[in-house]
Amino acid sequence: MSVDNLTAVLYGIEDLRLEQRPLPEIADDQVLLRMDSVGICGSDVHYLVDGRIGDFIVKNPMIIGHESSGVVHKIGKSVTNLKVGDRVAIEPGVPCRYCSDCKEGRYNLCAHVIFCATPPHDGNLTRYYAHAADFCYKLPGHVSMEEGALMEPLSVGIHACRRGNVGFGKNVLILGAGPIGLSALIAAKSMSAENIIITDIIADRLKLAKELGAAHTLLVKNDEHEDDLVKKVHEKLGCAPDISIDCNGRQASTRLGIKATKSGGCVVIVGNGPPEVTVPLIAGSTREVDIIGVFRYCNEYQYALEMVSNGKIDVKKLITHHFDISETKEAFDTARYNRDGAIKVMIHCTPRNENNPKPF
Ligand code: 572
Numbered sequence: 001m002s003v004d005n006l007t008a009v010l011y012g013i014e015d016l017r018l019e020q021r022p023l024p025e026i027a028d029d030q031v032l033l034r035m036d037s038v039g040i041c042g043s044d045v046h047y048l049v050d051g052r053i054g055d056f057i058v059k060n061p062m063i064i065g066h067e068s069s070g071v072v073h074k075i076g077k078s079v080t081n082l083k084v085g086d087r088v089a090i091e092p093g094v095p096c097r098y099c100s101d102c103k104e105g106r107y108n109l110c111a112h113v114i115f116c117a118t119p120p121h122d123g124n125l126t127r128y129y130a131h132a133a134d135f136c137y138k139l140p141g142h143v144s145m146e147e148g149a150l151m152e153p154l155s156v157g158i159h160a161c162r163r164g165n166v167g168f169g170k171n172v173l174i175l176g177a178g179p180i181g182l183s184a185l186i187a188a189k190s191m192s193a194e195n196i197i198i199t200d201i202i203a204d205r206l207k208l209a210k211e212l213g214a215a216h217t218l219l220v221k222n223d224e225h226e227d228d229l230v231k232k233v234h235e236k237l238g239c240a241p242d243i244s245i246d247c248n249g250r251q252a253s254t255r256l257g258i259k260a261t262k263s264g265g266c267v268v269i270v271g272n273g274p275p276e277v278t279v280p281l282i283a284g285s286t287r288e289v290d291i292i293g294v295f296r297y298c299n300e301y302q303y304a305l306e307m308v309s310n311g312k313i314d315v316k317k318l319i320t321h322h323f324d325i326s327e328t329k330e331a332f333d334t335a336r337y338n339r340d341g342a343i344k345v346m347i348h349c350t351p352r353n354e355n356n357p358k359p360f
């Protein structure tokens, strides 16, 4: 009898199917994982709704999902860092390891990276999945599989904070309180930022942001004048932010970030909006406001895991919904329509809690 390898495959716009796939073969340096938890990311929803993000177009059926954890089911011949039964967080982007970007440690910039569920590469919302063993991170016994999956968005937040030099005493503005904005908030707290103000257009998200440690929140209305918003940020924070982290990407958000940041501060661009936006670049430049780019993350998984493991970071509150892989369509509907205050929707490829520390 063949093994159940139920898999979520995106065939094109609004065409997400569950189907059986053969068990993947593994290379010598890979492990076969029995997948456990997979979070839905905004990019997964984009590929479902638009069939593309920029030049990355779903031209052939693609397995969706990249925020994930699993249990080692089989190891390749040359794997020494893992054994069967290990519970792991899966870093979804495997770079070439040979180019100058990889050699310099900035492997997120590798032009040859194979990133799960970025076309044309398959993701891992499936029951069995093969991955490079050195991009799997063993979870300590007390860390749950869901937390393992959340190491991915958390790594984005940590990378953004590191790129902006968030640290002790810094006042931070975070634009956008979705999963990435909230991850940046959690990361900034863990790096001893002084006060953090976070914005969003959805009040529920700001409520959660408060629970996660934001000193101030700012509910933004769509048609609000940006100079009024700058004033509000400064009034609430008591000063201009040293660092603004734009997790939104919309023009209005990037503009507010540049205008609100103190002279000599920096704006970190995490959110991806349209490829070209109009911003007050020269007004920012003449105040020596640095604009810093972010592309995913590199070298953050180990730190993210350490912070969750030692209790300095708690990501569990980000999870608002749980679904079984057989309910993938409902899970995506919940994520895309922000149903019931959805922040992070988690899909379980193994029955929930089966691989988790007990008691729950
Ligand atoms: O978890 C990583 C991640 N990265 C995202 C989006 C969602 N999740 N990015 C935005 C889209 N870009 S991209 O360069 N691209 C589709 C490869 O436009 C990557 C980073």
Ligand code: ZN
Binding pocket: 041, 042, 043, 066, 067
């Ligand atoms: Zn993502």
